[in-house]
Amino acid sequence: MSVGDGAMDTMEALRETIKNALVVGGVTKGLRESVKKLDQRQALLCVLAESTDEKNITKLVEALCNEHNIKLIKVDDAKKLGEWVGLCKIDKEGNARKVVRCSCAVISDFGRESQALDIINEQLKIKSSV
Numbered sequence: 001m002s003v004g005d006g007a008m009d010t011m012e013a014l015r016e017t018i019k020n021a022l023v024v025g026g027v028t029k030g031l032r033e034s035v036k037k038l039d040q041r042q043a044l045l046c047v048l049a050e051s052t053d054e055k056n057i058t059k060l061v062e063a064l065c066n067e068h069n070i071k072l073i074k075v076d077d078a079k080k081l082g083e084w085v086g087l088c089k090i091d092k093e094g095n096a097r098k099v100v101r102c103s104c105a106v107i108s109d110f111g112r113e114s115q116a117l118d119i120i121n122e123q124l125k126i127k128s129s130v
Contacts, residue, residue, distance in 0.1 A: 010123050014047065014073060016116035018084045018107065026109025029085045031057060034104040038064040043106040045071050045120070049078035052103045061104055071124045078103055 021027045028037045037043045038061070048061050065072040075081050082088060082102035089098045110117055 010073075010119065011075065013116040013119035013123075014075070015084050016114065017045075017110060017120050018047070018105070020111035020114055020117070021107045021109060022086060024109050024111040026107055026111060027085055028106040028108060029087060029102055031061075031104050034106040035060065035064065037106045037108055038068060038070060041068050041070075042108050043068075043070045044110060045073065045107040045124075047081060047105045047107070048072060048074050049081045049101070049103050050074050050076055051078045057103055073120070073124075081105060 018027060028034050028043075034043075034046065038046060046061060046065050048058065050058070052058060062072065064070070078101035079099050082100045083096045085102055085105045087100040087102050088096040091097050
């Protein structure tokens with residue numbers, strides 16, 4: 001999938017943005033480390049999986065994001081988020097295997113500017129104006 005071919009939905013843009021942030025080491029994975037980044041106000045964007053078993057995790061992350069004015073995007077599946085942040089093995093065909101669930105990830109550096117990042121920023125502006 002390339003960024004330049006046609007319209008891109010929000011989840012594709014989020015995946016591309018996370019990939020760019022991974023290249024520059026700007027992604028923090030896992031609840032403990034993510035909460036540290038959120039509490040220290042070092043986060044630019046927080047990605048939370050809605051399929052977490054513990055509802056207190058969702059409440060904690062949402063409260064920290066609201067308190068520190070950090071943008072929050074929710075994804076439906078923790079395994080999908082785990083794959084996006086690199087918590088998996090890639091086989092010879094390029095398919096993800098042994099994907100580990102990730103309940104929360106924080107982006108502290110977006111890396112290079114891209115169309116995907118523009119789409120994410122536009123979505124966040126729309127959400128915050130509602």
